[in-house]
Amino acid sequence: MTNTIADIEQADVILVTGSNTTENHPVLSTFVKRAAKFRGAKLIVVDPRRIKLTEFAHFWLRPNLGTDVAWINGLMHVILKEDLHKKEFIQNRTEGFDALRKVVEKYTPDFVEGITGIPAENIVAAARMFAQAKTGSILYCMGITQHISGTDNVKSLANLAMLTGHLGAPGTGVNPLRGQNNVQGACDMGGLPNVYTAYQPVADLGMAKKMEDAWGVTGLSTQPGLTVTKMLPKAHSGELKALYIIGENPMVSDPDLNHAEKSLKHLDFLVVQDIFLTETAQLADVVLPSACFAEKEGTFSNTERRVQRVRQAVTPPGESKDDWWITSQIATRMGYAMQYPNSRAIFEEIARVTPSYAGITYNRLENEGLHWPCPTEEHPGTPILHTQQFTRGKGMFHAIEWIPPAEQVDEEYPLYLTTGRVLYQYHTGTMTMKSADLNERAPESFVEISGKDAEKYKLQEGDQVTIASRRGEIRVRVQIQDKAVEGTVFIPFHFAQGAANKLTNAALDPVSGIPEFKVCAVRIGKAA
Amino acid sequence: MSAQTLSINGREFGFEPGETILAVARRHHIDIPTLCHLKGAMPTGACRICVVEVVGAKTLLTACNTKVDAGMQVQTESPTVVAARKLIIQLMLSSGNHNCAVPGSDRQEWTDFQIKVQGEDGSNQLCPVWGDCRLQDLAFRYQVSPERLDVTPARYPMETVNPFIVRDFSRCINCGRCVQACNEVQVNNAIQFGYRGPEAKIIAADDKPLKDSDCVFCGECVQVCPVGALVEKEGRYSVRLWETQQVRTTCSYCGVGCQLDLHVKDNRVVRVTGVDAPPNNGSLCVKGRFGYHFVNSPERLTDPLIKENGKFRKASWDEALDLVANKFKKIRDTHGGDSMGVLVSARMTNEENYVAQKFTRAVLKTNNIDHCARL
Missing domain, CATH: 2.20.25.90 (ADC-like domains)
Structure with missing residues (x-):
């Protein structure tokens, strides 16, 4: 997030898109709901499902799946046409404006209605509402990113924020809601194929030299590596021989699971380090037991870039150990001595090689977290990014054309499927499914379908149905819900039984490598 | 220093326009007890335990929602105030199953009452929040004698059909904190006041169990309940705060x-x-x-496992780590580092992610490292 969670409550208008906030970020959603209900903020929800948050919204815009660039360009078209853009901000802080103006020219409200299904007058009204507010905050989540155009979608939201000057001040910002406790930290720490910590590029020779000196090694690769979505095909083709998977369960979370399973089985050597014998661990040659969050010391970095302490409350079961200890042991036994006395010592090393964490210490985090960048021990942290300038200097407008999703409905597969989470389960369920009461609330996979579609396919609440895509087939129960809009069904991806990801499409965004989980074509029929 | 002042217990304090007596008192560490007051919500004055004496006022005023005026003279623990608070506490204690054994309870009725409550609770234990209850704290603080007024029998049965939460209406003091937590803090709008007068009850939907209402079980209501009316289902008697x-x-x-x-x-x-x-x-x-x-969970992994002939067997750390290190070394040296990959985790700490990427780059000599940010 460019801004903080508390900051959302200060916004005059909040645009939430591709985020079922009340179920996936429930506590954060309270800031949105309070702003709309008690502080008079305007709320615009853009989502293909009639999610809970639409009840608090002044506008619910319902786009067809995979049409985000089109409606965002449509808003910008109206803003420009009505001269509502922030000229001073654009002049002083951005570049590429003319190209943007040119590309959005054709995205008239009528043209956009044709692509997105959003009524033209709502595009106009929402554009005015967003542009005319003093401060505007954009919140988005995987509904924006998990598309072949995911990167374009995010850039389009950034365009919208820059065009309206809603950046760099309280109550503004482009705010991605991170779905996992430390996904921000995993990125910050260089758990990515192209960067070291703090996004220092591996392809930069100077950076490689700096890390070689810090780590006392030579020959660091300056070739960016493979993303997870590219590793699996390489495993399948035999180019990738070994995988070391720590705390991940791609056997439920990856797209096109049938292919994922074949790929993992193709490896010469698979090591899985986890707290449970997950679907993925069962395929491993060696399984290493690790400690969970309640059993260790360390830090997590949340969605607002706040680095916070994790503290040990109980001892880990049996022989299970801290993940850092296990990895260090493997390194040491491979001839590279990694001997840290504790997590604090590791954090001190992180601060030495990571400019944005350089000023953070365990002592400073004792009572409250700090927002990076925090370059020195005297620095108070940075709750709001880009207040004076952007990371690259001037903010770059990207002129982007809408492209359709990789898969579309046809006669054989006439329904759109989108996937996501439900309130009572989390990701692949390894953690939440151990709580009986959570399972009571969300016991099994299901397909959420609109009343009209249920009628059309002659389905009753609770019916067992078969859902098939070009890649696989699952059996799940029918839930007829108001949330669903005719023509589109939803299946949560938590469950290994009735796994939504047997159906999803592994088509990738060419830049980020993210799969298009949010759109594929399916057919539905009563189970035999 | 603000231009305007008021006096609390004879001491002068400045205040900002619009501040309540409670806010000024708390800022200066003057303790006015509260039950219904909830941070972040509109003060209601419903429980009246925060009453204070203000010179010139005809009645005692609730500190939580009375705005300060210049020159106001406030007494927070005067004999009148204390007497009023004692009466409020006594009324609350007598309005339900508050079997917390306040000192001085040596009368026969107390024993009868205790037996009755234990019967209704289906437990031979004292109140599930004994030792973690604001009402009990206040009864001790003001030494309220359990000279019980006629105890009103519990009007509504306990609601135990929900997951996560037990609603015990016999211990509810109708302070409304849960209603505010639900509507003004979490904004889930699942519960509200229902019925009137002595029939008053906190209801979900049109008086249904929580599980059949809009409740999403965030538990905010349980956390803010000052008494034992909303208690976590699990550990209801087995987990005591002091343990x-x-x-x-x-x-x-x-x-x-x-x-x-x-x-x-x-x-x-x-x-x-x-x-x-x-x-x-x-x-x-x-x-x-x-x-x-x-x-x-008993399903947690407790030992390293090595697969042999398609089946896992337990192994020591030394054996498992040596096996992994040797295999990795062999594959790296034969096929090169780029024939290997590491998936780190958004579940792990920063420290663990750092160590894993350092291992991947410095030891395996590849940048094939990623995690589920995209999934």
Whole structure:
């Protein structure tokens, strides 16, 4: 997030898109709901499902799946046409404006209605509402990113924020809601194929030299590596021989699971380090037991870039150990001595090689977290990014054309499927499914379908149905819900039984490598 | 220094326009007791325990929603105030199953009452929140004698059909904190006041169990309940506040990073509560508050496992680590580092992610490292 969670409550208008906030970020959603209900903020929800948050919204815009660039360009078209853009901000802080103006020219409200299904007058009204507010905050989540155009979608939201000057001040910002406790930290720490910590590029020779000196090694690769979505095909083709998977369960979370399973089985050597014998661990040659969050010391970095302490409350079961200890042991036994006395010592090393964490210490985090960048021990942290300038200097407008999703409905597969989470389960369920009461609330996979579609396919609440895509087939129960809009069904991806990801499409965004989980074509029929 | 002042217990304090007596008093560490007052919600004055004496006022005023005027003279513990508070506490104690054994309870009726309550609770234990109850604290503080007024029998049966939460109407003092927590803090709008006068009850939907209402079981109501009316279902009698240690940490579910206290008893996490600090200011969701069982799960991995002939067998750390190190070394040296990959985790700490990427780059000599940010 460019801004903080508390900051959302200060916004005059909040645009939430591709985020079922009340179920996936429930506590954060309270800031949105309070702003709309008690502080008079305007709320615009853009989502293909009639999610809970639409009840608090002044506008619910319902786009067809995979049409985000089109409606965002449509808003910008109206803003420009009505001269509502922030000229001073654009002049002083951005570049590429003319190209943007040119590309959005054709995205008239009528043209956009044709692509997105959003009524033209709502595009106009929402554009005015967003542009005319003093401060505007954009919140988005995987509904924006998990598309072949995911990167374009995010850039389009950034365009919208820059065009309206809603950046760099309280109550503004482009705010991605991170779905996992430390996904921000995993990125910050260089758990990515192209960067070291703090996004220092591996392809930069100077950076490689700096890390070689810090780590006392030579020959660091300056070739960016493979993303997870590219590793699996390489495993399948035999180019990738070994995988070391720590705390991940791609056997439920990856797209096109049938292919994922074949790929993992193709490896010469698979090591899985986890707290449970997950679907993925069962395929491993060696399984290493690790400690969970309640059993260790360390830090997590949340969605607002706040680095916070994790503290040990109980001892880990049996022989299970801290993940850092296990990895260090493997390194040491491979001839590279990694001997840290504790997590604090590791954090001190992180601060030495990571400019944005350089000023953070365990002592400073004792009572409250700090927002990076925090370059020195005297620095108070940075709750709001880009207040004076952007990371690259001037903010770059990207002129982007809408492209359709990789898969579309046809006669054989006439329904759109989108996937996501439900309130009572989390990701692949390894953690939440151990709580009986959570399972009571969300016991099994299901397909959420609109009343009209249920009628059309002659389905009753609770019916067992078969859902098939070009890649696989699952059996799940029918839930007829108001949330669903005719023509589109939803299946949560938590469950290994009735796994939504047997159906999803592994088509990738060419830049980020993210799969298009949010759109594929399916057919539905009563189970035999 | 503000131009305008008021006096509290004979001391002069400045104030900002619009501030309440309670706010000024708290800022200066003058303790005015409250029950219904909830941070972040509109003060209602419903419970009246915060009454104070203000010179010139005809009645005692509730400090939580009375705005300060210049020159106001306030007494927070005058004999009149104390008498009023005692009466309020006594009325509350007599309005339900408050079997917390306030000192001085030596009368026969007390024993009869205790037996009756235990019958209704289906338990031979004292109130589930004994020792963790604001009403009990106040009864001790003001030494309210349990000279019981006629005890009104419990009007509504206990609601035990829900997951996560037990609603015990016999211990509810109708302070309305839960209603405010639900409507003004979490904004789930699941519960409200229903019925009138002595029939008053906090209801969900049109008086249905929570599980059949809009309730999403965030548990905010349980955390703010000052008495034993809303209690976590699990550990209802087996977890007592004084038996547990609290360890502050960061939630391990979504990316919001809520600050929470893990309550530990006998090396097990038995309860989770929200910490009143950013980013969550005390709030949690159903997963963060009630989804802790995986920590203690018997399905947790406890030993390294090595697969032989398609089956796992337990192994020592030395054996497993040597096997992994040797295999990795062999594959790296034969096929090159880029024939290997590492998936790190958004579940792990920063320290662990750092060590894993350092290992991948410095030891395996590849940049094939990623995690589920995209999934």
